[in-house]
Amino acid sequence: MAKVEYRKCTEHSVFFWGLLGLHILVIAAGLGAALYMEHYGHIVTGMSNQIVWGTPHVFAVFLIVAASGALNVASFSSVFLRLAYKPYARLSGLLAIALLAGGLAVLVLDLGRPDRLTVAMTTYNFKSIFAWNIYLYTGFMGIVAAYLFVMMDRQLQRSSLPTRVMGGIAFFWRFALTTGTGSIFGFLIARDAYSAAVMAPLFIAASFVYGLAFTVLVLLMMSREVRRSLIDDDMLGKFRGLFILFSLAVLYLTALHHLTKLYAAEYRSVEAFLLRDGGIYTAVFWLGHIGAGNLLPLGILLIWGSGRHAWHAVATAAILFLIGGVAHMYVTIIGGQAFPLRLFPGMEVTSSFQDGAVAGYWPSIPEILLGVSGISIAMLITGFGLKLLPFLPRLAGGSPLQST
Amino acid sequence: MTEGCSGANGSCQCKTGDRREDAAMQSRRNFLLRTAALATILAPGVTLYAFGGEAAAANPTPPVSSKVRWGLLIDASKCEESCTACVEACSSAYGWKSTGHPGTDPQWIRKVSAKDPKSGAGFSVPVMCQHCANPPCVDVCPTGASFKRADGIVLVDRHICIGCRYCMMACPYKARSFVHEPVTDQKPDAPRGKGTVESCTLCAHRIDAGGVPHCVEACKKAGREAILFGDLNDPSSEIAKRVATYRTARIREDLGCDTGVYYTNI
Amino acid sequence: MVRALIAALLLGASIAGVYVPAALAQSQTGAQNDLVPHPPKGRGEHCVADTAFMRRYHMTMLKHQRDETVHEGVRGKPFSIGGCISCHAVKGADGLPVSYEDPKHFCRSCHDYAAVSIDCFECHASRPGPKPQDASAEPEPGAPGSTALANYLQESHP
Numbered sequence: 003m004a005k006v007e008y009r010k011c012t013e014h015s016v017f018f019w020g021l022l023g024l025h026i027l028v029i030a031a032g033l034g035a036a037l038y039m040e041h042y043g044h045i046v047t048g049m050s051n052q053i054v055w056g057t058p059h060v061f062a063v064f065l066i067v068a069a070s071g072a073l074n075v076a077s078f079s080s081v082f083l084r085l086a087y088k089p090y091a092r093l094s095g096l097l098a099i100a101l102l103a104g105g106l107a108v109l110v111l112d113l114g115r116p117d118r119l120t121v122a123m124t125t126y127n128f129k130s131i132f133a134w135n136i137y138l139y140t141g142f143m144g145i146v147a148a149y150l151f152v153m154m155d156r157q158l159q160r161s162s163l164p165t166r167v168m169g170g171i172a173f174f175w176r177f178a179l180t181t182g183t184g185s186i187f188g189f190l191i192a193r194d195a196y197s198a199a200v201m202a203p204l205f206i207a208a209s210f211v212y213g214l215a216f217t218v219l220v221l222l223m224m225s226r227e228v229r230r231s232l233i234d235d236d237m238l239g240k241f242r243g244l245f246i247l248f249s250l251a252v253l254y255l256t257a258l259h260h261l262t263k264l265y266a267a268e269y270r271s272v273e274a275f276l277l278r279d280g281g282i283y284t285a286v287f288w289l290g291h292i293g294a295g296n297l298l299p300l301g302i303l304l305i306w307g308s309g310r311h312a313w314h315a316v317a318t319a320a321i322l323f324l325i326g327g328v329a330h331m332y333v334t335i336i337g338g339q340a341f342p343l344r345l346f347p348g349m350e351v352t353s354s355f356q357d358g359a360v361a362g363y364w365p366s367i368p369e370i371l372l373g374v375s376g377i378s379i380a381m382l383i384t385g386f387g388l389k390l391l392p393f394l395p396r397l398a399g400g401s402p403l404q405s406t
Numbered sequence: 407m408t409e410g411c412s413g414a415n416g417s418c419q420c421k422t423g424d425r426r427e428d429a430a431m432q433s434r435r436n437f438l439l440r441t442a443a444l445a446t447i448l449a450p451g452v453t454l455y456a457f458g459g460e461a462a463a464a465n466p467t468p469p470v471s472s473k474v475r476w477g478l479l480i481d482a483s484k485c486e487e488s489c490t491a492c493v494e495a496c497s498s499a500y501g502w503k504s505t506g507h508p509g510t511d512p513q514w515i516r517k518v519s520a521k522d523p524k525s526g527a528g529f530s531v532p533v534m535c536q537h538c539a540n541p542p543c544v545d546v547c548p549t550g551a552s553f554k555r556a557d558g559i560v561l562v563d564r565h566i567c568i569g570c571r572y573c574m575m576a577c578p579y580k581a582r583s584f585v586h587e588p589v590t591d592q593k594p595d596a597p598r599g600k601g602t603v604e605s606c607t608l609c610a611h612r613i614d615a616g617g618v619p620h621c622v623e624a625c626k627k628a629g630r631e632a633i634l635f636g637d638l639n640d641p642s643s644e645i646a647k648r649v650a651t652y653r654t655a656r657i658r659e660d661l662g663c664d665t666g667v668y669y670t671n672i
Numbered sequence: 673m674v675r676a677l678i679a680a681l682l683l684g685a686s687i688a689g690v691y692v693p694a695a696l697a698q699s700q701t702g703a704q705n706d707l708v709p710h711p712p713k714g715r716g717e718h719c720v721a722d723t724a725f726m727r728r729y730h731m732t733m734l735k736h737q738r739d740e741t742v743h744e745g746v747r748g749k750p751f752s753i754g755g756c757i758s759c760h761a762v763k764g765a766d767g768l769p770v771s772y773e774d775p776k777h778f779c780r781s782c783h784d785y786a787a788v789s790i791d792c793f794e795c796h797a798s799r800p801g802p803k804p805q806d807a808s809a810e811p812e813p814g815a816p817g818s819t820a821l822a823n824y825l826q827e828s829h830p
Binding site for chain 2: 042045051054116118129130131136191343355356
Binding site: 465466467468469470553555556557561563564565588589591592593594595597598599600602610611614615 | 738740742743744745746747748749754757794795796797799800801
């Protein structure tokens with residue numbers, strides 16, 4: 003096997019710096035939005051007593067799920083000993099930390115009292131999956147940092163054991179993390195759209211897709227930046243195969259989730275709402291999550307994924323998978339809240355507190371800015387990480403960059 | 407040299423070592439006695455300060471006990487759709503009110519009207535925090551701010567609430583409200599502020615003083631007496647007797663939350 | 673050596689330059705020393721604990737008691753914030769107790785000096801409420817200064 007050398011990204015293209023500058027602007031806008039929301043209260047957002055979690059949570063959960071999936075490439079090489087993926091393991095670890103940091107930042111800034119973060123970090127109710135998540139998320143960052151250290155240290159690299167051990171721990175931890183994230187919703191008995199054990203494996207399958215999409219897009223962007231291909235055709239074919247596999251898994255588990263709920267008479271009304279009568283939620287589910295987010299990129303990969311257009315196909319598919327991911331989170335989080343709680347099953351209920359009524363929600367500008375700034379935080383950390391640390395692989399005898 | 411030695415010609419007949427030891431021990435003893443005396447004098451003062459000064463002798467109420475379980479019994483047949491006396495009483499006592507934004511306005515208690523679509527039969531009842539014995543909101547709170555008091559009242563400790571709203575996602579009864587705007591002019595016994603979650607407290611401070619919740623009192627004043635308050639664990643209380651005698655129902659009893667609010671004629 | 677002497681003289685002069693005018697002003701006008709806070713005296717003979725103790729430990733006592741009250745329902749102990757407010761209410765020009773937006777508020781007299789911002793009054797009332805027998809009285813819709821209080825809280829506690 004060719005020895006892999008790693009290097010920092012020492013190129014300084016205007017485009018790259020421009021992109022980092024754009025991320026800084028978006029982050030500044032997001033922080034300003036968070037300050038605005040904290041100062042005036044959540045009345046300035048679209049959230050209400052019915053839709054309590056809005057757009058920031060959509061992006062935050064999306065980024066956290068993607069973060070655990072981004073570690074997959076490293077896990078393939080360390081845990082499953084697929085050495086073809088080894089050159090990308092360091093980048094994969096960095097991306098995992100960056101995406102998680104972005105998601106957590108958005109989550110914390112959307113709290114009603116973000117000044118009480120120290121309370122959240124010192125006072126725990128361990129029956130709450132949220133409390134476990136605090137340790138799972140921060141622990142993940144520490145473990146991946148240790149994993150990166152093990153991968154980079156020359157002494158430790160003399161034997162393959164430290165990498166396998168750390169890789170194994172990170173793999174197990176990342177599964178626990180995604181299970182915990184899915185269980186935030188899966189454990190809730192109150193909402194008809196949630197309360198399902200399948201939500202945890204569904205989130206794990208989704209994490210594979212989003213994490214790989216981010217990894218591929220970052221690799222393609224950096225290939226452009228260093229003017230040398232970081233992925234050869236063989237690797238591209240592997241990524242394509244993984245995308246197809248993971249996307250099919252997401253479709254399968256989504257279908258399982260909804261079909262099971264449709265079968266039970268008590269959940270038929272919420273399923274009819276999400277799948278047929280929900281207006282924007284139905285549209286986002288079918289066109290966003292299923293259509294543009296899974297079927298369309300699957301088609302692109304199957305038809306154009308090998309051959310002349312493979313690069314374009316994979317890049318386009320990755321972007322579509324990410325859009326589908328945001329749509330998936332939107333339908334899950336917001337659509338699930340929009341459907342009213344069933345206080346008196348079978349009865350038509352009205353009240354001054356919007357009982358029995360489908361809740362309306364429009365994302366507000368501060369929410370969107372805050373949510374999107376999470377992606378920018380992740381990308382900024384990745385960009386600086388790649389510049390400062392030797393994470394980019396240089397394959398011996400690497401192929402030249404395909405002209406776009 | 408040889409202190410305490412009184413030998414005639416400067417020589418010491420006593421056992422000098424012992425004498426010196428005695429003297430040293432004596433001075434040590436004195437020192438210890440003096441310190442102990444000082445400490446004994448100071449200690450009450452220090453203790454007094456440590457445990458709150460001279461006014462610590464005031465009469466605090468004892469901690470609430472799980473021997474008691476507070477509950478409500480609401481009779482839907484006495485409750486009229488147009489009457490909102492309970493809602494208004496709670497609202498004016500605690501200072502939450504409509505600000506023209508129905509989506510974000512807090513509602514600790516609201517009147518819910520339910521109608522059977524097939525037969526048209528219906529009822530109207532007040533719904534508030536059900537003070538469950540297995541509260542999902544308490545399970546999910548990351549800091550433990552949402553908690554169940556020993557006597558069954560489910561409360562939000564707003565000092566440690568971080569405003570994550572997970573309890574609002576978890577509550578099957580939509581009991582919780584989030585404070586979306588800054589609050590001013592709070593009632594002194596009803597602190598509430600922006601960024602935290604709130605819900606019906608079963609007027610904990612009133613019942614700790616032996617009273618009844620505002621909604622119960624207001625309903626009585628309005629002449630309906632639809633809401634009854636009492637100790638569910640006390641078999642001689644009115645509420646326990648009625649729950650044992652009449653057919654009562656609880657909202658979404660199938661969820662297993664074991665709520666403390668019972669309804670009849672729904 | 674000479675340089676050290678000059679430096680010491682300059683230092684001494686600058687220190688004196690701060691204290692001497694203040695002392696002079698105090699002795700001439702009889703006004704209070706502006707270098708330390710002067711919280712107004714509360715109602716009654718004495719506080720629930722010694723001044724020096726309260727100065728250092730009031731927050732600890734408040735926090736401990738609030739946990740007892742909120743979680744265990746223990747009421748009537750001396751260190752409640754409502755208790756502080758009821759004795760330490762400072763009357764304004766109109767004879768009514770001032771709220772936290774007014775610099776004369778008891779808590780602000782020290783906290784402004786120490787530049788330690790507190791957020792108690794984002795939730796707690798900063799003025800004593802009506803006496804218990806008036807609890808059934810109608811609440812006044814717009815208490816004096818409530819808008820100013822809102823503005824002040826917004827500015828100082830974003």
